[in-house]
Amino acid sequence: MSSVSVSASASPSSNLLPSSPSPLPSSDSRLRPLRRLSQLRAYTQLHFSSPPQQPQQQQQPSVASSSSSSTNSQRVSRRHTLGSRVSWFSAASTGPDSSTSTVGTTTRAPCPESEYQSTFARYSSVFSPSYRGLELDLRSQPSPTESSNPPLRNETATATGNQTQEIMARPRGSSQAVEARPNGEVSSAGNILESPDPVVSESPCTSSPRPKQKATIRFFPHQDSHASSRPSLPFIPISRTLPSDSCVIRVGRYSERDGTPVANPTEPSDAPVGFKSKVVSRKHCEFMYLNGQWHVKDVGSSSGTFLNHMRLSQPNIASRLYTIKDGDIVQLGIDFRGGEEMIFRCVRIRIECNRSWQQQPNEFNKNTENLIKNLGKGDAADYSGCRECSICLGSVLRPYQCLFMAACAHVWHYKCVSRLIHTPDYPMFQCPNCRAYTDLSAEVDDTNDFEEQEESKSASAEDKPDALEPARSETHTPQPDPNAITQPSRSSGDERHPETRLPVEAGLAANIENMRLQDLDASDDNSSQPRAPTSNPDSVPSNANNEVPGWQSLTQSPSSAQTRPAQLRAETPVRSESSDENPLTPLNDSGPLALDGRAAMP
Amino acid sequence: MGSQKRIAKELAELAESAPEGITVKLADESNLYIWNVYMEGPENSPYQNGTFHLTLTLPTEYPFKPPTVSFRTKIYHPNVTNDDKGSMCLGMLRADEWKPSSRLAAVLQFARQLLAEPMPDDAVEGRIAEQFKGDFARYEEVAREWTRKYAVRG
Secondary structure, X not given: OHHHHHHHHHHHHHOOHHHOOOOOHHHOOOOHHHHHHHHHHHHHHHHHOOOOHHHHHHHHHHHHOOOOHHHHHHHHHHHHHHHHHOHHHHHHHHHHHHHHHHHHHHHOOOOOOHHHHHHHHHHHHHHOHHHHHHHHHHOOOOOOOOOOOHHHHHHHHHHHHHHHHHHHHOOOOOHHHHHHHHHHHHHHHHHHHOOXXXXXXXXXXXXXXXXXXXXXXXXXXXXXXXXXXXXXXXXXXXXXXXXXOOOEEEEEEOOHHHOOOOOOOOOOOOOOEEEOOOOOOOOOEEEEEEOOEEEEEEEOOOOOEEEOOEEOOOOOOXXXXXXXXXXXXXXXXXXXXXXXXXXXXXXXXXXXXXXXXXXXXXXXXXXXXXXXXXXXXXXXXXXXXXXXXXOOOOEOOOOOOOEEEOXXXXXXXXXXXXXXXXXXXXXXXXXXXXXXXXXXXXXXXOOOHHHHHHHHHHHHHHHOHHHHHHHHHHHHOOOHHHHHHHHHHHHHHHHHOHHHHHHHHHHHHHHHOOHHHHHHOHHHHHHXXXXXXXXXXXXXXXXHHHXXXXXXHHOOOHHHHHHHHHHHHHHHHHHHHHOOHHHHHHHHHHHHHHHHHHHHOO | OHHXXXXXXXXXXXXXXXXXXXXXXXXXXXXXXXXXXXXXXXXXXXXXXXXXXXXXXXXXXXXXXXXXXXXXXOOOOOOEXXXXXXXXXXXXXOOOOOOOOOOHHHHHHHHHHHHHOOOHHHOOOHHHHHHHHHOHHHHHHHHHHHHHHHHXXX
């Protein structure tokens, strides 16, 4: 079953990939720190929640050096899995694997250290406490903290892959999935809880000085579409970003005493979540973030907490922790008296977590950004057949056609996708390509100033190669915080006003432009990351060696980066005589343009 | 209708480069919504050498609603109902799993893949599924026989 869905989803999206070799490399160098961070995030995130990235990472070693067999199998299974569920994944995964990564590797081919590097990179986290902290914080994967770990890690990863595959083959809690899940859960949770997992043992010491991305989780109402059951309790989507990892989100019956529950605080918050249903116990369950993963735990509810249809514990008995992942369904209680009255309905929550990779720059939204930039420029050549509206299968690069871009960077003609927008579920919108849910009514986040500052800062820093290192470490530290804060709301903002989001998108995408390189070079980044703090003598030359040529050749130097937008500007007036471009071009280009304007300023 | 445009496009693509072992035709040139599909039994399966006639029916809401696939040719398969409807159970075609971005080419490939590798855990014919799991040789035998009987044209 999954195989087909893979091909189904892969076909449209893989088309997109060929366009990736022509990114606007301009902002590459300047956004380095930012980009790196996000890459890091993407990498670490993907490590667990989104396997495709991992294959890329893993490919590095396999190309350069050795450890292949398990890598390959893992890769296959993972891609499989992913594709069956999240279509653009296949884009992200197949693309870099097949085309881009080869580009990357060949570019760096002259570098003799590549083998060392990649190996080094994989375990480089050892060298940088802060970096590792970040990784741990973000990610769940048993991260190899010692170089002696690789086999173990591969196995784990493979196992996870397989497990996910089983589960994902039937995403919506069919009986099979339910069966598969507990088993997998047990083992993985078991690892985390019982075994002296490196992650567990490491996290305490690394957690202190890190620049970290805060853990975010969102709850969306879920309707079991093929169940005969009544609709579950409706509620407004709830978003929580933990102020600190030790916080716990308590979920229970809404009570007047607790005051009005805050649905979506803009600040990090661990405010309890309340549901107005009698079947929800006052203390029902808790969500917590441990070792880079979200967990749920029944705290002795009477009518039960169900994870993908599996009851976590007997009535009034607390359960152990269960890992949850994006897309899981958590049900609180069971309909009482047939659930005819709203107050007796159970609560079904669709979990969204570990999604920040999607909100971060990545291969896919980079492509989208490129696409948008070329919108209406008549330069459909690069994209013809690559960017199609998955609804009508036509190109989205048609002039005079309104487009709708979801937060996941999938684009359709508004006309085509509108009936998916204006549904009874509005403002919830589910991406027909990747099934990501977004809340179209979410507030627009206007806190992206920071990021732009960040960009200009890094840009100016990168103008002077010497300043590169310090700048990197400087920018690195403050970076995560704001990002973490802005991220959830930003994404929601995106959904709401596609237009407003463009600048952000562009900014994001600007970061992303490097993602291709970076994806392949995840290892490089990892290795270069620690370099600043540790100044490891070995790593320095190798990094310098690989980065500089790699970067320079695939990207453009800051100076050329500036010329490029200049060209764009020059082009714009000429073309925009056709007037339809006027509204689009400035907006769409505002990312790079703004960036450049700023950078050019003293 | 937007759906017609998409369907026409998919049909054209399928006509141009049909997946292996699959031929697609409109049942009625004036109606884009019903397709006749001729599917060759995959090699190394008991359906080998058979040509199966399927009907692919597209809802007017396509691609927002999934198409339905049914076998006109009788087939002995755990995932195809053994009645005059011959409905095929395809996970990706279930309403809640269907994605508008899925293509018909993929659906058909999937259907053919299912011939090569039945999914007894997802069966609509429980008896055949059990046989498939418990007595594979017998299953193969019957499936081959049915193929010879119904799906091979003299």
